[in-house]
Structures are given as C-alpha cells and as structure tokens.
Amino acid sequence: MKAMVLREHGGPEKLLLETDFPDPKAGAGEVIVRVRATSLNYHDIFTRRGMPGIKVPFPAIMGLDVAGEIVEVGEGVEGWSTGDRVLVDPINRVEGGLMGETVHGGLAELCRAKDHQLIRIPDGVSFEEAAALPCAYGTAIRMMSTIGEVSKGERVLILGASGGVGVCCLQLAKLAGAEVVACASTPDKLARLKELGADHTINYRETDFVKEIYALYGKPNRRSAGAKLGVDVAVNYTGGDTWVKTLRCLRVGGRLLTCGATAGFDPQEDLRFIWTFELKILGSNSWARTDVEKLLALVQSGELKVILDGSYPLAETNDALRRIEDREVFGKLVIVP
Structure with a gap:
C-alpha cells in the first residue's frame, strides 16, 4: 500500500511517501479500515520531530484521526461488517497506545484498528468531517465543557482561535451562551471568526491583546471581584510569551484553560x-469516547460546524504539515489517500 512513512525523527525530509509498504492484516479483535480521510494535528509535527519521554517505534505511520470503511474483519469481531463507515478513536483505552504515534495511523491507504476503538459515523456526516473531530474538537469539548464548565453570560478569551481546537472552542462557547473574544493573526482569519460567531476579535500581531481586553472590560484589580473586570475564562494552549499576558486578562477568580503548548512549554511565569487574583489554572488532556460521540451528533444536527481549510492527497502531506507549522490554517486540514 501507499503510506507516508517516518523512519527517523527530524524535519519534513524524514517523512516520505512509500508505495510498497506492507498491507496490514486483521488479527483477533481487529479490523482493517480503508482510509477515506485523516486529519492533521500539530501533534503530528511533534511526533515527526521527536518528543522527550515518548518512544516512537520505527518505521512509523503518523495520523491520529482516521475515518473510512471497514474492508476486513478479524476473528471474534462482533457488531461490525465490511462496508461500515467508521471513525477510529485514536486512544486505545484497553491495551494502551495512540494511533499515529505508538501504532500505525491514518497516513496510508489502509489502517488496522481494534474493534473497541470504532465509532459508527452517522448519516449526513462525511468522512472528512468525522476525521476532523477526535484530536482537535474532542480536546476542545473536554476543555470547554467537562473541565472549564463555560456557561451562559461568561466572557471568554480564546488565543489561537483560528486553529482546529480554537474554532471548536469558539463554537462551543457560543452554544453555551458566552461572549467570545477571539484572537488571530490576520484580517482574513478575524473576519472568518466573526462569521463563526465571535463577538469581538483581536489581531494579536498588530495590537496588544491585554490592552484590548482592558478597553473592552476594564483592568482587573484585587478589589474588583464585584465589578467583574476582565474576562471570566481564557483559553491558552500556545504557552510561550502569551502565558503571563493571558493571566493579566482574567478577573478575580477567573479560569485559565490549557490543553497544550504549541509555542513553548516552559514560559516565563508570574505567580x-x-x-493575588485567586486564579484557577485548569489543564485538560485529550478526550473521552463519549465526547467524540457527542460531537458527531452535534455535527449531524447542524449545531456544530466542522471547519475544513483544505484537503490534500497523500503525496502532499508535507505541504499540508508546513501550513500547520507556519500557522496558515483556519480550522482543519485533511489528507485523502
């Protein structure tokens, strides 16, 4: 089969298209999925580069989020048949492991998965939409709903709002009845965030988002709990030099939600x-299977939009990853083998 194969960590030149990679075979409790779409995540870039403490077995096929059709059913598999449209939960919650990292993922024509990882794709949801959900949208719904408990009437600041996680955070905050300030780096992205429902937008490359928040909601101080100056919730999964600035935007008792550190995991801190402001720093990690099922239902009903910024053939995976690395993407990119 054709597959994008990583045989050692490094730059884009290490991820190569191979046309004769061995086809996977279904063992007991496994199925083979013909990949119809797999979405890319910043996690794929970290995997390609190499991450401290995580051992990736080589050769590796990346791609966490996999959607397609079952073409082979292994011994002992019940409730699934060839032709079924399925989304694969990237996390193996029984044996352990992560698709596209410790086991082969979706950047190939075929993919092997455990039957307990399969989620049926409902009618009206495309393979591309389904593939965009687990890692980015799943992370967003857990962070905003389960961990952050964003509620009606709250003010929510979202940094990196134009990425895959960000566009879902924006929509979930609006579904909850919150007022949203979305930050991005270009006028085009800001306009699209407005179309998605953002109440206010900030171009963080042209202006200081802290000053913009103060202009909108006032500058928080330790005696301002009753006045509720600043924002109630801030979403920051970039880290880096935005971390302390984000703390400064929160009201007394405010909540900072984080699920990653794309701009640096060891930022300067100011305790x-x-x-002083009795802030709550809440971390959120990955998603539950029920989160993905809820997302599929929201997409099917039309309450949640999957924002796709483009699809690429397998051979152009590195071009798509470059766009993610250079922050040129609004929403999600998918690979269609």
Missing part, C-alpha cells in the same frame, strides 16, 4: 497574578 503574583495567580495568588
């Missing part, structure tokens, strides 16, 4: 804001 004075945390204790």
